Amino acid sequence: SYELTQPPSVSVSPGQTARITCSGDALPKQYAYWYQQKPGQAPVLVIYKDSERPSGIPERFSGSSSGTTVTLTISGVQAEDEADYYCQSADSSGTYQDVVFGGGTKLTVL
């Protein structure tokens, strides 16, 4: 089955830049989406279609894609950004067929 691979954890100090990667063979053909989930809360979409930012999401959140890897970048990390982050895509068979999530990355703000 298709998988998306994320690092389990990333740690940064406040004000630094955090980069969270997500790797998958179908990513060159399928868009990636990123979700932020804080403890006890539902996930929130922070990046869609690889690099688009929904309204209301701070500009410090950005996304990029290169080959089989997509990256969520948080510039000038703030304490409130500490959360779990999940990437999401689909296999190469079509949009919203066999949707898959990565295993999640816990971002710790030191």
Place this chain on the structure above:
Amino acid sequence: QVTLKESGPVLVKPTETLTLTCTVSGFSLSNARMGVSWIRQPPGKALEWLAHIFSNDEKSYSTSLKSRLTISKDTSKSQVVLTMTNMDPVDTATYYCARILGGFDPWGQGTLVTVSS
């Protein structure tokens, strides 16, 4: 304001069938290309997509759970219903519904379902 809210039992017994309802507001399930997905998250674990349904009644299911899932909608009630048969303790999770709009956005608050005898 777009909102989704999940409802259903908090406790089910092994082998029973789970029925969850997602009630939406702020948009219509009949809008072109509008869709709703169900996603679950076992305690302390990652998200897992289960199924989706679109306004044209197009449906798709997780390959690994397809034999146990059925998704349907009642547009007049603004509800999407998911049934999962033969529940097992490993199915204990928070179950979310979410609108499909360039990603899953927004999500409901989720409902924790525990499978135990």
